[in-house]
Amino acid sequence: MSSLDQPLSAALNARQALLSELHQQQTDCYRLFHGSQEGAPGLTADRYGPQLMVQSFHQPLEREALLALHAQINEHLGLDLQLVYNDRSGGNSRIDRRDEAYQPTPEALADRVGREWGLNYRVRGRHPGQDPLLFLDLRNARGWIKANSAGKRVLNLFAYTCGVGLCAAAGGAREVLNLDFAEGNLAVGRENLALNPGLTMDFVQSDYFPAIRQLAGLPITTRRGHKLPGYPRLEQRQFDLVLLDPPAWAKSAFGTVDLLRDYQSLLKPAILATADNGTLVCCNNLAKVALDDWRAQVLRCAEKLGRPVRDCEQILPAADFPSRDGQPPLKTLILRF
Ligand SMILES: C[S@@+](CC[C@H](N)C(=O)[O-])C[C@H]1O[C@@H](n2cnc3c(N)ncnc32)[C@H](O)[C@@H]1O
Known part of the structure; x- marks a missing residue:
């Protein structure tokens, strides 16, 4: 045994x-x-x-x-x-x-299909990336998005294989935009879309920082003496429902994603791209960040921007991700403005 x-x-x-x-x-x-x-x-x-x-x-x-x-x-x-x-x-x-x-x-190793909330997802045991094509601890958040997207303009940031976008489309969103800088991940998102006939969504391949700053109407900053790579041009605009689920750490020519030291530089433009009376669902998957500290930081950031949060609710992962201390690594907050 x-x-x-x-x-x-x-x-x-x-x-x-x-x-x-x-x-x-x-x-x-x-x-x-x-x-x-x-x-x-x-x-x-x-x-x-x-x-x-x-x-x-x-x-x-x-x-x-x-x-x-x-x-x-x-x-x-x-x-x-x-x-x-x-x-x-x-x-x-x-x-x-x-x-x-x-x-x-x-x-x-053959291409397969898995189901979640009644939707089809590409399952592939080995592919160029290291993580499976669907993060399972986000299932409850995807379910929430599906139940709360009807008629909304939805922006899915750090979209990966676009599971959140797919849920928004299935939930009756008016429009869904998935944004990620990795074409390979968006390509799986397109496969996921094709596995669910009748749904529509759009994809933008771009680094987060120039894309969200353009949407938010903020200037794109350069470090002195550094020439920036090209990036797709986007109009300033807002969305009714925004999902912000960044990786723990990633560096690009445009900036650093660092959930421990600098959540604000991700959050601030995402808040500005969220409409008045809109909703921002944000995540932090770093185990060493405590929920209470992170929530306080998030609420303070919104307050300082003059966009105070009217209501803040947590989505917990389901019971297949048990946590003995009640502090699961993936923390998800629904912020209503
Ligand atoms: C943790 S996954 C996000 C999970 C995803 N939200 C989901 O629902 O499964 C990280 C994603 O962020 C993307 N990414 C990392 N840094 C980025 C950046 N600077 N700009 C755009 N996308 C980035 C990666 O390509 C990857 O798809």
Whole structure:
């Protein structure tokens, strides 16, 4: 018996009620084992439709333990999920593609479709990036967007594979604009759109800083002596619903995304691009940032801009992302102006 057997059993049993709820909502993408909180730090097991995605972040998982985990999950769910194992414990968190013993079958690596909130998403076990194509802890936020987009002009910032945009479109948004600087991620967003006939949304490939500053009517700043790369021109305008979900840290020629030291430079133009009476949903996925501190910072920033928040509400990740201390790394706030 593997040492994972007991914690995995407990995790699967704890999810009984949630899984039947999710299946009823036409969702088959969810976390089955959240190791940091469930007895095996640095190990996760996620279902993406017909695929089981296992990831290790601290050290590789022994082959026998991996196969036992796969068998235990299949038996529990009564399914034959195709296993993809991505070891990300090596240098720089890249996926280790060398070890033959762990190679998924061609069938497991084929393009698949997963469902969430009744929508179809591209599932691909290996692709040029390191993260799966859909971040599962944001599911409740996507559900909220779907339920609150009717008739709205929606801006999805740091759109990645455009899951939030897709939910807005499905929720009856008047217009959806997805913005990201990575063409590969937007290309998956286009695939996701094609997997859901009848929906429409737009895409802008641009660095965040020049794009949001143009939308907000702010000047684009240059560092002395540095020539800026080109960027698409956008008209100043506002949106009824804006989603701001940046990565923890990223540097580009235009600026640095740094959720620990400088959330304000992301937030300020996003607030200005949100209409009066509009709503901004903002996220911070950095575990070491405490919710209370971050919320105070966000509210202060809005106040200083002369756009005080009328109402602030939190969206928590669902129970497949348990957190023993009630402080999940992903913090999401709905700000109504
Ligand atoms: C954490 S993901 C965002 C998750 C996404 N909101 C979702 O719903 O799944 C980070 C995304 O930010 C993009 N990104 C990082 N730095 C950027 C920048 N300076 N400008 C535009 N996009 C950026 C990356 O290409 C990536 O798609």
